[in-house]
Amino acid sequence: MESQEKKQRQFSALLCAFALCVQLQLGLTGDCPADGRTWVPFGGGCYHFVHGKEDNIKSYTFERAKTLCQGFELLTVQSAEENDFVIKYSPAVWKNNVNVWLGMYYDTNSEDMKWFGESPVQFANWEDSSSMSDLLPIDTCVALHSNTGKWENVSCLDDVENGVICETVQKAEEAKRKPSALLSALVILSVVAIMGVSAVIWFLQQKHNLGSSILTAFEYHPPFRVLDTDQSCLVEAEETDSVP
Incomplete structure (x- = not known):
């Protein structure tokens, strides 16, 4: 569990670093x-x-x-x-x-x-x-x-x-304040892709955690074996006949 949280923190830091790079590229040129x-x-x-x-x-x-x-x-x-x-x-x-x-x-x-x-x-x-x-x-x-x-x-x-x-x-750069259509599209697609990957990873982790909890809570236990009524009667009859 701790390793998963660590991975999530690392991914969030990567996303923030990417956003900062985009901001610097667009605003500080x-x-x-x-x-x-x-x-x-x-x-x-x-x-x-x-x-x-x-x-x-x-x-x-x-x-x-x-x-x-x-x-x-x-x-x-x-x-x-x-x-x-x-x-x-x-x-x-x-x-x-x-x-x-x-x-x-x-x-x-x-x-x-x-x-x-x-x-x-x-x-x-x-x-x-x-x-x-x-x-x-x-x-x-x-x-x-x-x-x-x-x-x-x-x-x-x-x-x-x-x-x-x-x-x-x-x-x-004044031109960068109004980025070109291609640059804007690339930035938007990159951000959407990263958010999509993040959402998929989060969903798989949640699914894995949910599946593990269900299996743990509902472990399979075979039912006790109970003899049928007819069979139990036959057993009792045999025991009665065998008594002298």
């Missing part, structure tokens, strides 16, 4: 914006490398770069891995080396550089010669060199750069 532009996923973010027209010289002011991102932020680099990703992917977009605007600005309140979104600058990859001494703090922006990955302080107002990368975080 990351996705990039589907706005017609090419977004490259990396880590927890999505990146759009602005290609521009081949025959035109690319030159973007800081304000123009922000406009090109259309509601998303300019590139923010939070780790060495993310910095390396930009270096390695850039040649797939631009033939020559470019200087990419970073989404960094000088915060007058904290008197320090910050990323858009108010996150502090915890990782940096400055060039050795990069210095803020030649620029007013409020006019200080940053560009990343795609060939080296090094950062350089530039003027937010006077300088133009030829590379723009837009960035956004991956969000729960």
Whole structure:
């Protein structure tokens, strides 16, 4: 009996694990914006490398770069891995080396550089010669060199750069909120199949337990053998005749 209960608990745990996997598959899958532009996923973010027209010289002011991102932020680099990703992917977009605007600005309140979104600058990859001494703090922006990955302080107002990368975080995939008909059917069939198997196992166990209890309660006992009336009379007559 204990082994059967243990099996039932294991089966229930398996069913719960399957349901959790389905929930994670449907609800936690990351996705990039589907706005017609090419977004490259990396880590927890999505990146759009602005290609521009081949025959035109690319030159973007800081304000123009922000406009090109259309509601998303300019590139923010939070780790060495993310910095390396930009270096390695850039040649797939631009033939020559470019200087990419970073989404960094000088915060007058904290008197320090910050990323858009108010996150502090915890990782940096400055060039050795990069210095803020030649620029007013409020006019200080940053560009990343795609060939080296090094950062350089530039003027937010006077300088133009030829590379723009837009960035956004991956969000729960909107398409997954309305799963495809095939995926929905597979999930439903899987759940129904597991519930069906569970019901059959439960029914067989109950039937086995019920059958065992009936046999135990109603064991077969053969009836006492009783002589027929005529036979008993003959026996008594024979005993009477044999008496002297």
